[in-house]
Amino acid sequence: MIIRPQPGKQEQFLSSNADIVFYGGAAGGGKTYAALIEPLRHINNKNFSCIIFRRTSPQIITPGGLWDTALEMYTALGAKDIRSPNRYFRFPSGAKIVMNHLQYDKTVYDYQGAQIPLIEFEELTHFSWKQFTYMLTRNRSAIAGIKPYIRATCNPDPDSWVADFIKWYIDQDTGYAIQSRGGKIRWFIILNDEPIWADVPNELLNKYGIEPKSFTFIPSSIYDNEILLENNREYLANLKAQDEVTKEQLLNGNWKIRPASGLYFKANQAPIVNVVPDKIISICRAWDLAATEVTPQNKSPDKTAGVLMARLRNGQFIILDVFTGCLNASGVRQAVRNIAMQDRVNYKCNTIHIPQDPGQAGKEQAQSYVSFLAGFNVQTERINGSKINRAEPFAVQWQQGNVLLLRGDWNKLYTNELSSFPDGLHDDLVDASADAFNSLTKIRNFEALL
Template sequence: MIFICQKRRRTATSRVIRPQKGPQEKFLATSADIAIYGGAAGGGKTYALLMEPLRYIYTKGYRAVIFRKSYTQINASGGLWDESTSMYVGIHGAIPTKSPKYHWRFAKKAVLYFDYLGRDDDLNRWQGSQITFIGFDELTHFSERQFFYMLSRNRSTCGVKPYVRATCNPDADSWVARFIAWWIDQDTGYPIKERSGKVRYMARVQNEIIWGDTRQELIDSGIEPTDIKSVTFIASTLQDNKILMEKDPSYMANLKALPIVEKERLLYGNWKIKAAAGLFYQRTQVTMIETLPNDIYLWARGWDLAATSEDENGEPAYTAGVLIGKRKCGRWVIVDVINKRLSASEVRKLIKITCQTDKARYGRVIERLPQDPGQAGKEQAQSYIKMLAGYVVKALPESGSKESRAEPLAAQWQAGNVDVLIADWNEPYFNQLESFPESKFKDMVDASSSAFIEIENGASYSAPGTDNLGKNSYWRK
């Protein structure tokens, strides 16, 4: 597909929008009812999804929608709306509108909407809709119910056969991994090159998907012809995106620097790899040091508070606090780890005493506490902040899985950029980290993740020699 975008100026110029040869071109050329594209980062997936509706923008009655999981992923800087603007501006008759929904109207004939499906309840907004083209950006972020419900809205009266296009990165635990299993080597987890772009046929009967190599095979098994959809999966990797490789050659290095699990998924497109013990942290990957370095310019202690005062056996639950320092040489050092089984009242005393000790020994230390969701969580956070008057304290909600929160520190750990101070807490600390995420207890891992994220992403300190408090910090004198 080639689309020429005319720009009306004193001297007429044109901009050609076309897919790159290879998987992106194959994705835009397929006639399958459902086509899923991707399997690794940097393959030009979103760009391909935005190109797809351009072929029909002058077709009267053509209605299209591209979904993201959250509203922020649409309107954030560099998000779906920004990407569409950079592509569509200059197309004759293209009118962008942000209210009531983000959408493009083309020559008063076709409309492309951008919307989100955060929860299954959001599906109610699409009851009775007729949508010619439905796109899912990052399909693994959506539930199976969301996908198949919207498939029932995939109808058309404009003369264009209704169709669905989706992009995704690998997720071994997602329903998408099961859906495209035929295109994936189940031993290695990598896409089968010879099957990429091959079309198969499916029907969903009583929530079960029945597959056939041909449409006739399903008809012969008793499936109604109108219930059959053609499906294909087209694999791509960063190497297929020549334009990105040329514009940002460092992106490959960024992917190689990821922790093992994420590197396998996002660089190599592995659909089978899962987080397992030893894949995040190994004690042999850090440098053990006997004395505290003198070049630490930023401190943060992350806390993981016991969710309940007792575990399922009636024993006190663990509370952990991990102190990490950032060195001027660019390395990180883990200086102190607390891991105790305490009652709720004892936890408060422990945190107060630790804040006092941290301030006396290291000066300015950011104490980061988790904030549970809901009003009760906010009230607990405010209670801690009030109790810790005189210290730099943050109480922030945690988002994402424990594994995703652990990945930033794990990447530096695996790269050998972390030092650990020799102390009596080393052995239980290493034991828990090396068994993560399969271990029963993950409190020290969570506290470590929290401290590292605060150092790298917190707005509380900008550079050596400054002393800036971020907007989410609480400073009491």
């Protein structure tokens, strides 16, 4: 088996002599493969060992991820895979490549006294500044001919410490990597927990009396990975199909973009139709159960929101009706029941999605709605993840023009709120829409309904 980097960015990453190299800044650039190649230059040294970190253990063993890729590569070179009590590969010389998680800040103290000549971080933005800087102190080598060094891969996260650390390499107006600076070496020291930079090492050494470390960032993207583009064209299509924020980050490598109004839902992306254009395959009314009345102190509270959505035979989705109201708890329950009865008559809808807030109170509320709505198919689901993550699958279909709106007096109110997400004052309709969409897409044996 021949293992070699692709020409271009992978070769640049593997040939850099900087103490620390960050590689990537977009999806599909072959980051994991390059990171797994790096230790192979030392596997004939019986004293060599290194560690490759992911933030959590599941991230190591996820199918097709770090461990599976390494298993295919390393065992072909004669390595034995050891899985208990820790995961590592032992090569015929005795060299070891360890894979472990570093989930909490306090976990770094498990490595007190360690001397690790090569430390690698997969998806560096998942790790904290403390984890990174502490492990710098463990990056030591007593092996002749091996200078200690660190390698890391990353995808864009504008709110991470990594974005600030590599800002010299990033156009701060556009968020894109400055390609002419990629691979250029700079020098830094850490003083009072802050990095101080210079273009030459003596500038820092003479001023602070601290030996600096060399650093570079090498940007890459799927367009640098010819093998992936040739063998898995669907991956590029999948990246292009993401919502605007995710696409900018993972496809185009934008380190500055953040969720903002209009980036998820634009009113002109959802056609308004006068009639349902195709057969309804499945239908659901999802609710956001805010129970707040208007008061002089709060003239614009969160609203109870119910979105009736259907999936069509042609693969599109259509919003059939929207309800909003500022109601007390009793009013909410009555509205949910009354509208359920209307939906059954008007659209033969019998499926109602009720969100379950965390904790015992949320569980009890959800179960009370199941009892209250006896005779209907009531789905309860615990709320997990951020609002943005919940909304993203729906936003992708919206941006592709696959969500229709049935003409109604609610259209303007609905598109106004969605267009302001996630910066708007309210997001009740977004939550209800996302839950309805996610419920409809979880239906099994969809083809049998056609």
